[in-house]
Amino acid sequence: MRMSPKNRTSSAARNEHGFTMIVTIGVMFVTSLLLVAAFTIANGDIVQSRDSTTQKQAYYAALAGLQQYEYKLQSNPDYWESCGHFEGTATGKNAEGKVYGEASERYAVTPLIAESAPSGTKECSTESPFTTMIQSTGNYANTFRIKSVGEVKATSGHSSTRTLIATFGVTNFLDFVYYTNFETLDPKLYGSNESSTAAACEGKYYETWSKEKKSCQAIEFTNGDKVDGPMHTNDTALVGGSATFGRSGHEPKDIVEMYRGTYGAAAGCKSSATYYTATKCYVEKGQAGAEELLPPPNDTSLASYVEPENEYVGTVHLELKGSEIGVTYHNSKGETLSKTVKWPANGLLYVKNSEVSEAESHSCPYEYEATNADNSEEEKEETYCGNVYVNGNYEKPLTIAGADDVIVNGNLYPTGLKLASSGEAATKPTGTAVLGLIAGEYVRVYHPCSGSNGKASLNGPWIYAGILATQHSWIVDNYNCGEPLGDLNIYGAIGQDYRGIVGQGSNGKATHGYIKNYQYDERLATDEPPYFLAPLKAGWKVIRMTAPSAG
Numbered sequence: 001m002r003m004s005p006k007n008r009t010s011s012a013a014r015n016e017h018g019f020t021m022i023v024t025i026g027v028m029f030v031t032s033l034l035l036v037a038a039f040t041i042a043n044g045d046i047v048q049s050r051d052s053t054t055q056k057q058a059y060y061a062a063l064a065g066l067q068q069y070e071y072k073l074q075s076n077p078d079y080w081e082s083c084g085h086f087e088g089t090a091t092g093k094n095a096e097g098k099v100y101g102e103a104s105e106r107y108a109v110t111p112l113i114a115e116s117a118p119s120g121t122k123e124c125s126t127e128s129p130f131t132t133m134i135q136s137t138g139n140y141a142n143t144f145r146i147k148s149v150g151e152v153k154a155t156s157g158h159s160s161t162r163t164l165i166a167t168f169g170v171t172n173f174l175d176f177v178y179y180t181n182f183e184t185l186d187p188k189l190y191g192s193n194e195s196s197t198a199a200a201c202e203g204k205y206y207e208t209w210s211k212e213k214k215s216c217q218a219i220e221f222t223n224g225d226k227v228d229g230p231m232h233t234n235d236t237a238l239v240g241g242s243a244t245f246g247r248s249g250h251e252p253k254d255i256v257e258m259y260r261g262t263y264g265a266a267a268g269c270k271s272s273a274t275y276y277t278a279t280k281c282y283v284e285k286g287q288a289g290a291e292e293l294l295p296p297p298n299d300t301s302l303a304s305y306v307e308p309e310n311e312y313v314g315t316v317h318l319e320l321k322g323s324e325i326g327v328t329y330h331n332s333k334g335e336t337l338s339k340t341v342k343w344p345a346n347g348l349l350y351v352k353n354s355e356v357s358e359a360e361s362h363s364c365p366y367e368y369e370a371t372n373a374d375n376s377e378e379e380k381e382e383t384y385c386g387n388v389y390v391n392g393n394y395e396k397p398l399t400i401a402g403a404d405d406v407i408v409n410g411n412l413y414p415t416g417l418k419l420a421s422s423g424e425a426a427t428k429p430t431g432t433a434v435l436g437l438i439a440g441e442y443v444r445v446y447h448p449c450s451g452s453n454g455k456a457s458l459n460g461p462w463i464y465a466g467i468l469a470t471q472h473s474w475i476v477d478n479y480n481c482g483e484p485l486g487d488l489n490i491y492g493a494i495g496q497d498y499r500g501i502v503g504q505g506s507n508g509k510a511t512h513g514y515i516k517n518y519q520y521d522e523r524l525a526t527d528e529p530p531y532f533l534a535p536l537k538a539g540w541k542v543i544r545m546t547a548p549s550a551g
Contacts, residue, residue, distance in 0.1 A: 184216045435466070489519075
């Protein structure tokens, strides 16, 4: 049967209508898939965005808890000893007085126990904060940690938490071969006829006492003085000769910080003084990197760390003998005894004041005039004082601390080290044996003199140690007496409140005492002596922060 042209056309149209329907359905299906995918992606982005936002809020809440702890610590440097736990909301007011943050953003701050705490310790103890909270071993010795957990609960019910762990350490004076707060003589060392001047000079920088026209005793960097390493002073330094600051050829270049600048014949950087720094000058207030670094108050916490068998009362004489220590001391009857003891297991030896009746009057520290220190009368006077005399060699780390003075009366150096002759470069020590000398009052160099140097005077001594006298000074006894004694060679670091005098000179030449030869021991930046700065009642700052959990 033959189909007519009309019928053939109708049949083709019907066939095309069916094909179009299939195509349309396919397009709608693909479009639906795309819409579903787009919605899923968009919804996922919304969820991820919400997660990201709440996690950031939780992070800032944790940070707010950390900042609140820092504030408490700045208000009371001993706050850490309270083992304080606290919670709060991460809200506050900006400069315009508008409230930021929400009540749902909270933080909880908890102190963490030290890894070195006694076995079984579960939390910080206010009865024993040192042993439970302060880390006593490893690279983070003399630090403590806190945990701050931030939490955010969104209105949708979604929540996030973030955890921050902050490690607090103290300002490290071992970063400098030379540190002073004031570049003047300690007012307590002025003569009895200078009491009014001493009172006028106490606690004042050059910029103040010079304007007030006070005759405070400034101490000069002069010809031949060498400060080979990074240094810092908060004061204005008197530079009057061809002194050198920083190490020649050292990389990276040393930092020399003279916070309040310089004055004197060699003031400024275009002078006879030499600065081996990146800028061939010093850094001062107002320049990038310059900051004021104030010394802490007296550190009495060392008495809490020392083992009973390594604590002595009254004046003690020590001779370091490699891995043993010769000790000469006084017993309760006033008798002089001597013995050889083992090296302290925790590396700390402490000498405290004797508790005596008022009838047995004494002066601690001994307020010596510049020309009567180290005489027989002083020895008698200081019997009850927390003074420690020390010399010898050491093959293990050690910190020697005196409640009053530490007096160096001989070379101090690592065992087996050959000491350099006068004018030679220092012999660099190897290993981890480092020595710390900490005084509640003064760290002094023994120099008996009455017109001429005594037989026990030290010619060109070498002292390998970190020296800390942040209440008073590092000083040479009878610095204005006797013939010159060559260089005072320090290989280590010095930290002091007031600058101590180590010698006197005229026309750029030494006439009494020593010329400074201070060289930095870089090991002290990482291998500090045991309990050297532990834990001082100032200068706490965050030295490390980690975020172990993102919630």
